[in-house]
Amino acid sequence: MLKNAQHAVAFTGAGISLESGIPTFRGENGLWSKYDPKFLELDYFYRNPQEAWRLNIEVFYQHLARTKPNPAHRILAGLEKKGLIKAVITQNIDNLHQQAGSNNVIEFHGSSNRLFCIECNQQVEFKWEYLDSLPPTCQNCQGILKPGYIFFGEPIPEPARTLAFQAAETADLFLVIGTTGEVQPASFLPVIASRNGALIIEINPAKSNYYLDITDIYLPGGATHFMTKIEAGLAGQ
Ligand code: NAD
Numbered sequence: 001m002l003k004n005a006q007h008a009v010a011f012t013g014a015g016i017s018l019e020s021g022i023p024t025f026r027g028e029n030g031l032w033s034k035y036d037p038k039f040l041e042l043d044y045f046y047r048n049p050q051e052a053w054r055l056n057i058e059v060f061y062q063h064l065a066r067t068k069p070n071p072a073h074r075i076l077a078g079l080e081k082k083g084l085i086k087a088v089i090t091q092n093i094d095n096l097h098q099q100a101g102s103n104n105v106i107e108f109h110g111s112s113n114r115l116f117c118i119e120c121n122q123q124v125e126f127k128w129e130y131l132d133s134l135p136p137t138c139q140n141c142q143g144i145l146k147p148g149y150i151f152f153g154e155p156i157p158e159p160a161r162t163l164a165f166q167a168a169e170t171a172d173l174f175l176v177i178g179t180t181g182e183v184q185p186a187s188f189l190p191v192i193a194s195r196n197g198a199l200i201i202e203i204n205p206a207k208s209n210y211y212l213d214i215t216d217i218y219l220p221g222g223a224t225h226f227m228t229k230i231e232a233g234l235a236g237q
Contacts, residue, residue: 042151086104
């Protein structure tokens with residue numbers, strides 16, 4: 001099916017990075033079982049930037065410092081190089097698709113790799129030295145720097161939003177990997193792809209919100225396991 005597809009798109013969530021050691025939000029041992037989601041609320045960040053930063057480092061940045069892409073990220077990158085996948089839309093903010101070699105990555109929720117000044121909107125590439133004292137500040141105007149991923153209460157960044165919806169509308173195969181489908185509006189993307197006629201293939205050890213309504217082929221297991229099988233299947237043809 002991948003070989004026959006003209007415009008296959010992958011859509012990934014926190015589950016694809018679990019095997020790289022980054023916890024998911026939901027599910028057993030998910031971050032929400034240990035942390036109050038308020039640390040990702042925009043209002044909380046504005047009121048308590050130092051504490052919000054401390055928690056964001058604890059939850060995301062310290063994991064990101066020691067994680068590497070896993071075979072699922074690498075196989076997706078290989079499929080793009082072969083022309084079998086046109087784009088990866090990811091909800092993840094961990095930069096692992098790019099590290100694995102994917103080029104056309106649409107970061108629907110932004111990225112930990114960038115920081116934004118909340119005063120002058122200047123964007124800088126993330127460097128650990130920015131976190132020497134919290135909250136980090138802008139060299140341009142001394143405003144507070146915020147992670148380049150979106151918090152609750154923020155709009156989806158452009159051009160990622162437009163590109164993602166366009167990719168979902170034009171896809172003829174949508175490979176959904178490791179997402180519950182609970183975070184809106186990202187959760188609409190597979191639904192839009194399905195309504196436009198795309199075949200929905202889903203890899204997830206647990207049945208997601210898509211399973212009953214739109215999933216055409218459900219592969220019940222981990223991302224690495226099934227992406228390795230897909231790679232072997234393509235090589236065997
Ligand atoms: P989620 O935490 O809500 O759900 C994770 C999903 O992954 C579940 O459906 C689970 O069954 C599945 N899963 C578990 N192990 C898996 C495996 N080995 N292979 C494949 N799937 C597996 O994640 P979500 O739906 O992506 O949404 C949560 C939001 O959290 C996203 O918006 C994302 O921005 C953010 N987030 C990102 C990261 C990251 O960047 N790595 C980590 C945590 C949360």
